[in-house]
Amino acid sequence: MKTSPLSIFALSLFLCLSLPSPCISTRCNANDREVLLQIKQSLNNPTHLAAWKPNTDCCDWNDVMCDTTTNRITTLQFGSANISGQFPAAVGDLPYLESLVLENLTSLTGYIPSTLAKLSHLRYFSVTKNSLSGPIPPVLSKLKNLLYINLSFNRLSGPIPSSLSQLTKLSQMYLDHNRLTGRIPDSFGTFTVPDLDLSHNLLSGPLPKSMGKMNYTTLDFSHNMLEGDVSVLFGKNKTVQEVFLSNNKLSFDISKVEFPANVTSLDLSHNRITGTLPASLASLQYLFQLNVSYNGLCGQIPTGGRLQRFQSSAYLPNRCLCGAPLPACK
Structure with a gap:
């Protein structure tokens, strides 16, 4: 007796649904699926x-993306979700x-797991606004293709690894709002990160x-305990456009x-800076902040530029700074 096509389809569908693994064609790599699980x-x-x-x-799962050619997982993104637990070390196996x-x-x-060192293709890494603790793992310096790293708003502690300077492709690095201690590594003077927030x-x-x-x-180094002369910046x-150095112990002659x-x-407020404001400040055509x-500045505020457009609170208190928008010099 000849079996109809409809009967064959019904039998195939029954077998497919009864098997533990799907019969349909999937894009997802089996190893990637296992890691995600x-x-x-x-x-x-x-x-x-x-x-x-x-x-x-798994290429259809929420919060992940697959490469259309290789069908391998290239993006894993969780944001503002009800997720708890420790940073999954298995991420390093993607x-x-x-x-x-x-x-x-x-x-x-x-902690940020050292297994991330295996992610040689990683270009964008952001774990901001979590409750991560412990040190910044030096092995992050092995991620040579990183363009962006954001570890801000966590509870990370310990020194900044000097090896981060090996990430020569970085365009942005944010380590702010943590509990990092020690000095800014000397190695940071050997590479340029256009946007750097510590x-x-x-x-x-x-x-x-x-x-x-x-x-x-x-550059944002504000709200630390940095000392000395930063005029070299x-x-x-x-090329610097934005500089925030407030609330430190910086001391140099700004003249x-x-x-x-x-x-x-x-923003140089709340430091120990002395001298008179240089005339070059008045010539800054794009200065809006x-x-x-809260320094030890003295002398007349330069005129002829934008400096008179700021409120007096931008200049007070100082030792003997005067001139508009402050009272006239005597």
Whole structure:
């Protein structure tokens, strides 16, 4: 007796649904799927990942992306989700990962695992606004393709690894709002990160003089315990646009400092800076944010530029600074 096509389809469908593994063609790499299931388990099987099921194509799962050619997982991204547990070490077993984002997960704890050193393709790494602790692992310096790293707003402690200077492709590095201690590594004067934020930590000591040889776009070292002269960061031919150095113990004579023409934001408040404000400040055509309050400055505020557009709070208190917008010099 000849079997009809409909009967064959019905039998195939029955067998497919009864087998533990799917019969349908899937894009997902089997090893990647297994690693993702391990990650899900280590995060206590959150409801946010309820769709991560063994018998489905992991390239269709939420919070992941596959390369359309290789079908390997290239993106893993959790943001503002109800996820708890420790940073899953199994992430290091996704060898083609290019973007790893774990953000706004206040119940994500533990250390940044050293297994991340295996992610040789990683370009974008952000774990901001979590509850991670422990040191910054020096093995991150093995991620030679990193363009962006954000470890801010955690509870990371200990020194900044000097080996991070080996990440020569970086365009942005944010280590702010942690509990990092010690000095800014001397090695940071051997590479340029255009946007560098080390603010709101417990860093101390002087700035490496070698950093004066580098060019930046944005620097934020505010709210630390840094000391000494940072005037090496400035100069007529520098590219820096935004500089935030407030709430440190910096002490230098600002009188002879020449600020780059493209500076837009400058906050030197709450330090121990002395001298008179240089005339070069008045020539900054793009300056829209300025604060030199709570220092030991003296003399007349230069005129002829934008400095009179700022409120008096940008200049007070200082030892004997005068002239508009402050009272006239005597």
